Amino acid sequence: MRILIACPSYPPQPVTCGIGDYTRCLAEELARQGEQVTVVTSAAWRGPAEDGVRVLPILDAPAPWWRVVAADVVNLQYAPDLYRDRRRALRVTLATPTVVTCHTLVDATLRSRAIAVWLLASARHVVAANEDVTTMVRRRLPWLRTRLTEVPIGSNIPIAPAGDAVAIRASVGAAPGAPLLAHFGLVYPGKGVETLLDALAILRVSHPDARLVIIGDTRDTDRAYRSDLEARAVERGVARAVTWTGRRTAAEVSRLIAVADLVVAPFDAGASLRRGSLVAALAHGKAIVTTCPAAPSASLRDGDNVALVRPRDPSALAARLGALLDSRAQRARLAGGARKLAAHLTWSAIAEETRALYRRVLA
Numbered sequence: 001m002r003i004l005i006a007c008p009s010y011p012p013q014p015v016t017c018g019i020g021d022y023t024r025c026l027a028e029e030l031a032r033q034g035e036q037v038t039v040v041t042s043a044a045w046r047g048p049a050e051d052g053v054r055v056l057p058i059l060d061a062p063a064p065w066w067r068v069v070a071a072d073v074v075n076l077q078y079a080p081d082l083y084r085d086r087r088r089a090l091r092v093t094l095a096t097p098t099v100v101t102c103h104t105l106v107d108a109t110l111r112s113r114a115i116a117v118w119l120l121a122s123a124r125h126v127v128a129a130n131e132d133v134t135t136m137v138r139r140r141l142p143w144l145r146t147r148l149t150e151v152p153i154g155s156n157i158p159i160a161p162a163g164d165a166v167a168i169r170a171s172v173g174a175a176p177g178a179p180l181l182a183h184f185g186l187v188y189p190g191k192g193v194e195t196l197l198d199a200l201a202i203l204r205v206s207h208p209d210a211r212l213v214i215i216g217d218t219r220d221t222d223r224a225y226r227s228d229l230e231a232r233a234v235e236r237g238v239a240r241a242v243t244w245t246g247r248r249t250a251a252e253v254s255r256l257i258a259v260a261d262l263v264v265a266p267f268d269a270g271a272s273l274r275r276g277s278l279v280a281a282l283a284h285g286k287a288i289v290t291t292c293p294a295a296p297s298a299s300l301r302d303g304d305n306v307a308l309v310r311p312r313d314p315s316a317l318a319a320r321l322g323a324l325l326d327s328r329a330q331r332a333r334l335a336g337g338a339r340k341l342a343a344h345l346t347w348s349a350i351a352e353e354t355r356a357l358y359r360r361v362l363a
Contacts, residue, residue, distance in 0.1 A: 001358055002036045004071035006092065008059055008082045010041035016186055016217045016247065018276040019103050021156035022129070023077050027053045029351035040065050059089055066092045073358045075127075078119065079103045080112040087115065093122040097361055101127040101151075103274060105136055120144055125361050127151050127354070130274035135295050149357055154347045155283035156276050160254035168259045172243040178209035179325045182260035182286075184253065185277035187218040187226055187244075192266030192291065194232060198314035199266075201236040203321050210241065210325070212264075215256050216277075217247040257281060261331070262324055263288045268311050270294040273345075282342040287334035289320055305337030 005027055009020030023039065031037045031052035038054040049055040058065050066074060074096050083090060092098055100123040106112045120126055120141060128134040128150040137148055166176055174180040183196060193214070200212050218226045226244075233239040245256070257263060263281040265271065271278060271290040281288050282305070291311040293300055302308040307324060309316045324330050 001355070001362070002038075002070060002072045003030060003358065004038050004040060004066070004069050004074045005077065006040045006059060006065070006074060006089065007077035008042045008044075008086060008089075010039055010045050010055060012046045013044045014046070015044070015219055018156065018186075019077055019079055019082065021276060022103070022153050024053075025154060025156055025347050026351060026354065029347040030355065033348075033351055033355065035355065038069050038071065040069070060086065064091070064095070065089070066095055071096065072362060074098045075354075075358075076100045076123075077103065080105075080107045080109075080115070083115075090115070090119055093119065093124075097124045099123065099125045099127060099357065099361060101129055102133045102137075103129045103153075105133055117141070123147075125149065125357065127357065129153050130272055131293075131297055131299065132272050132274055132295065151350060151353050151357070152273055152345050153276060153279055154345050154350050155280040155342070157250050157253050157257070157280040157283070159284060160251040160258075162258065163255045165259045168255050172211065172213040172245070172256065173241075174211045174213075174259075175209065178211060179207050179262075180260045181210065181212045181321065182215060182257055182263050183212065183265065184215045184257060184263065184280060185265075185275070186216050186222075187214065187229070188222045189225055190268045192268050192311065193229055195266045195268075195312055195314050195317060196264055197229065197233050197236055197238060197242070199317035199321065200238045200241065202314060202318035204238065204241065206322050207325055210321075211243070212238070212241060213243045213245060213256060213260070215245045215248060215253055253280075254284065257284045257286060260286065262286070262321060264317075264321065265290040266309070266311065266317055267291050270311055271297070271300055271306065271308070273297075273299055279342075279345055282338045282345065285335050285339040285342065287324060287331040288338060289317065289324065299341060301337070303333075305334065305341045307334060 007023040009017035028051040043057045045057040105116045126148045134150045263286045270293040289307045292308045
């Protein structure tokens with residue numbers, strides 16, 4: 001098949017983007033499975049393309065980009081913030097067989113709701129990239145159920161060969177045997193970092209050597225927020241126990257996750273498999289502490305593959321962290337459950353399911 005994937009964000013580019021990383025992983029795996037793949041993205045792309053994928057930075061060009069490349073099917077990667085100033089690009093659904101992959105459907109604006117309804121109605125088929133989108137569509141637009149398929153996302157952080165664990169831990173200030181917590185992902189509001197810093201202060205009363213490494217980039221627009229977090233760490237007396245890595249290579253991220261005792265992802269709105277950082281932790285087979293999903297999840301099970309606490313509750317988070325740090329057996333159980341769940345989230349399986357969906361659309 002000639003597959004055209006449209007996403008305004010595609011690596012390498014100056015700003016980290018989870019949907020861009022998803023698009024790269026999917027495109028490269030589709031190409032490995034023998035498909036002819038072209039990605040259309042914005043001029044922010046810094047190239048070159050890799051692994052058999054052709055990339056054209058023409059999504060924002062005046063001419064309709066879908067007329068530039070001959071394709072059997074178009075797969076539009078959608079989240080409201082990616083198309084806030086690019087609504088013209090969404091007209092592709094009216095011109096060619098289009099599958100729309102929805103990572104999120106709406107934001108706080110009424111305009112996003114109207115666009116979502118129009119986009120879902122005009123697409124040939126809709127892929128929900130997570131349970132959140134599936135639940136929203138089935139609840140609010142039940143007539144779309146027959147044109148909706150849930151295909152999960154995979155990890156955008158490949159597992160790197162093991163490094164010197166002692167040296168890696170030492171690089172973020174963790175002494176041998178000291179508890180090390182890791183938080184991974186872009187630093188911006190909603191990730192629950194405030195809750196995590198407050199919980200760390202409580203945790204260090206019983207585990208005074210506990211350290212936290214925050215692995216991830218900060219967008220320029222969130223620099224002030226990051227400064228507020230650093231000030232909060234000082235106020236809580238944990239600044240010396242926190243290491244901020246900034247942007248790191250995928251291999252460096254993988255090795256830091258691998259040496260952590262616990263990965264902590266206390267999302268304000270609850271855990272979801274739409275979170276690439278959470279999926280990466282699952283893929284690395286880590287014991288994960290996160291927050292109760294906003295809607296019931298068939299995948300995330302407390303005490304089985306994740307440990308769940310209430311969002312925005314530092315005391316509950318500190319208590320769960322302390323209990324897990326004191327129990328190697330509980331951590332091992334969570335790690336085993338994470339690996340089992342991650343086995344269903346591989347890129348080879350995701351790409352094969354996506355190819356089958358394309359074939360159904362074209363049939």
